[in-house]
Amino acid sequence: MSQTTIGYESPAPPRIAGYRIVRVIGHGGMATVYLGTQLSLGRDVAIKVMRPEALADEVSRRRFENETRTIARLEHPHIVGIHDVGRTDDGLPWYAMPHLPHGHLGQRDLRGDQARVRAVLHALLSALAYAHARGVIHRDVKAENVLFDEADRPLLADFGIALRRGYGTRMTMVGLAVGSTAYMAPEQARGQQVDFRADLYSVGVLAWEMLTGALPFEGEDALSMALAHVQNPVPRLPPALRHWQRFIDQALAKSPKRRFSDAAQMLDALAQVPQRDGEPRITGSIRRIGRGGRRLLPWLAVPVVVLAGLGTWRWLDRREAAPAPADDAPPAAAVATATPPPVQDASSDAGADDAGPAAAPDATPVAGIEAPRAAPVSEADRHLAAAERLLQAGRLAAPADDNALERLDRARVADAQHLRLPALTARVFDAVGTRAAALIARRDDGAAADLLQAARAHAVAPAEIAALQPVRAKVADAIEARIADAVTAVDRDDAVASLAGADAIGLDAATKARLRRGASAIPDLNALAARIAGGARVVRSGDAVFAISSAPVSRNEYAAFVAATGRKSAPCRxxxxxxxxxxxxxxxxxxxxxxxxxxxxxxxxxxxxxxARWRSEREGRSIVVASTAQGAAAPTAADGPAEWRSDCAAACKDRVAAGRSRRDDLDSRALDPRRGYDDVGFRLVHLP
Structure with missing residues (x-):
């Protein structure tokens, strides 16, 4: 919850059924926070009421409420829970959460207490690992959103609310709180789409702030501070804290690909930060640090989950003797820390196994942390993990019963409301669209149709049906590009073949009709060649495509021309x-x-x-006398005539005759175009 802004005028207290409003305890650009009493239980709660300008329309308000209900399902000892959600009498969305009066992280000075810094970081990363595994990104990790409960445990608040998609980036850059830009990842400052690695960047900023008492990047206003995150190099820690530098450098990397791949890997790296002389070490017991003093807890109170969270599973995974997990088995990280297998772009150069050495299996527990409750590994979790693996392997729709689409089906049947299901479904369908477009481009239409039919058959849930729309768009674009190429090549058969993908994915009727018109408009030269008397062959030369008659024009064909036009015979001898x-x-x-x-x-x-001109008018297409450039083969029959060509010679006063006749062994010669010759005929070319 944000600190109170100087000069802010509090609105009139809202009326909320079942609650009594006591006073304003905080506010920000999007909401006002009230201390209230839940009348049914008689307990104090913090009620966050959205400001009217933050959610100005009903669509955004309903989206906000849906997001809030999703986040209310996050149950973790280091995440502030949500008790209730609803509307005020004035129609403004609100949600109620525990009242935590012990301040936030920005009000504490942890310089010199590296054990406490480790404890806070471990708590935050375990919370983020749990949330990220369920498809929820915080997007606003900052000191003001790290609160402390009665037991002095750090809890992460405002989870996923402040910067969920659909609410804008905190309204406008002018209204952006400096306290938020101080922790903002470079890609977020640029207004780009962010993933869970933006949260890890913000944790890196918190680590620097707790260690040094200052922010890593400073600026006079929100904009200059955001630019510093984008442009300025990662600063250097003082000598006494230099052993943290490697951890800080990776956490604050400008490129998401060079940061920690997930919260579990960041926990591993935290465990590897050396402990210096003077920093308390914990053996056999765990201490809880707070302003009220320190006390020892029995060692048996720390579950094995803490060890797993520190990276035991990664150490085991790297051993050469370790067998590969079964397809249906959940990833070890999911069992230990509720973190899914690392998901990266294909171009990523930082993987989960690139982080360096992991914690040993007997790693000492971190001080000041209550063991987080591991997320239960459900049947849906196992199928989603398998779908993720198969997606990375490129097994989208085959082989049968062991492909990403099939595993998504099983996950949906097991838990249709699983938080990770929509995002992974969208990624699998996006991969289907990309591969289908590539197959269409390289004219593997059968494989494209099989893939698209499989995807369409698996799209039964609303989220899957919605994920098909981008696939259809990619397929339509790929087919349109094929048809454009076919127009250039005058290859109607290829254009028609590309339409198989349109039927397989179920493009809408208007789009299919448009694509079919484009394909049908291309002349069918093969059909034309089959209809030409004496036959013809289709020739493709560069960008030119045409059909050349297999035989010269016959006496019968020329006689029809003379009868129709009354043309006089040219002199011949x-x-x-x-x-x-x-x-x-x-x-x-x-x-x-x-x-x-x-x-x-x-x-x-x-x-x-x-x-040729007369034939063109009769048949409604362009017909010309063949030229040498069109690749017309010169006749070689000993008793056949040579043939006129459109080529000319002697400044085009003469025309070229090509081919060996019964009288002449010359391959070509220049002749008078006004005269006929008893050993020279002609052949036609049919253009599209």
Whole structure:
């Protein structure tokens, strides 16, 4: 709970059924805290009432109440519990918690008492390990939120309320309390999404503050202090505290990837901080330190859980002889400290096993700590741990009965309200979307469809159905990119094949229709090639795609053109013949016998171009005379004609004829485009 701000004008006391308001005991940017009495039990409570401007609409108020009920389920000896939640007579959300009148950590001077510093840090980290295992991030760990109860135990307050998603980052930067930015992780100061490692950064700031009596970064206002966390290097401790520097450096690393991977690893590192001469050591008993004095507790009062919390499971895990845990077995850390297996980005360079040596199995208990109650390991916990492992291994939907989706199903059946279930479900489905998009991009459409169908079949709970929406968006984007590539390549078959993913994941009707229209608009060159008389082959050359006729234009085909247009025949004769003026020839009478299906000859290059134009108008697509650049193979038959090409020569006064004819062994030659030749025909190219 925040300290009272100077100059603040307290609002009129709210009216809350079942409670009597006594006085204001604190307030901040989002809420006012009242001392009250719960009439049914006659006990003093602290009642936190949200300010109207903090939750201005009904949606945000309901979200706040849902978050509060979630946090009320956190039962840990070092977390301030929530007794009740409701609305004031004016409709403002509130929640009631124990009244802890013994002050907060910021009001205590622990310099020179390193044992107490260790005790407080151990308490806070055990609380965070418990909460993080249940998917709850505090987001506002600071001295004012560490309170002390009647037994002088440190308890973490305002858990997950102050900066839950949906409430903004403490309203605005102007309204940001300096007491909060003093503990804020760099990614949080930048306004980026945070995870549990932001809480560990704040604990590192508290460690520095308790050891030195000052903050590691200073600033004149909230903004300058936030910038210091982002930009300034980690400061150096004085010589007397230098043995803490390694712990502080990792806790305050600017990048989350270089910090402790989880609270359990940070507890391990805390146990490894050397104890210097003069610092009390505990053997056989545990002391409780407080302003009321010190007293010894029987050694038997400390459960084995404390040892586990100090890292025994990590020491055991690192032994070469230790067998790998069974898929269904809970991680040792979950049994000992309620901390889930470390979850990091794929690019993370700091893992749970990179923290250095862990505490020995006979590590001495930390002073001043009541043993935290270990979270029960339920059937849902075991399935979630297995799902986490399978997710990291990339086993999302296969093999059967041993994949992440299947384990999520089992966890949901065991405990549909488990706090970790929604977050892990979202991560697994996000991985499904990423992999499916990659499979679609590399044209492995069958594998993509199988994966997406499996995900869709497993999406039965509301959280799972909601997690499908980002998957559908990724799939739609991947298919759209495939279709765009297919448009460039004029590959209609590939575009249509990509639509398998749309059906598998169940895209909405409008999106599927849009994608299908895009695929269908691509010309089907394979179907076109099959319809061309004499056949055709599809050619892909760079960005160009077209169908080249397998055979030259026949006499029958050219005759239809002449009949329809009345085109006059071009002059034709054997090249070099002196008889061409006395015995003219044309395509109908080239001077040798031809069948109706033989290639037409004695047509000029201009004749060929006009014929192609006529075919284009009749068939509604672009048809041209083949060019050498289009890869048209030059005919080599000894009794077949050479063919006109669109290529030109001699400043385009002549046109090129390619191929070996029955009369000429030359592969290509320049000819007069106005004249036909009895050994030259032409071939067509059909463009999309």
């Amino acid at each position: 054997a090249r070099g013949s002196v008889l061409r003026a006395l015995a003219p020839r044309d395509w109908e009478a080239p001077g040798f016998d031809q069948a109706p299906g033989d290639p037409v000859v004695c047509v000029s290059w201009h004749d060929a171009v006009d014929y």
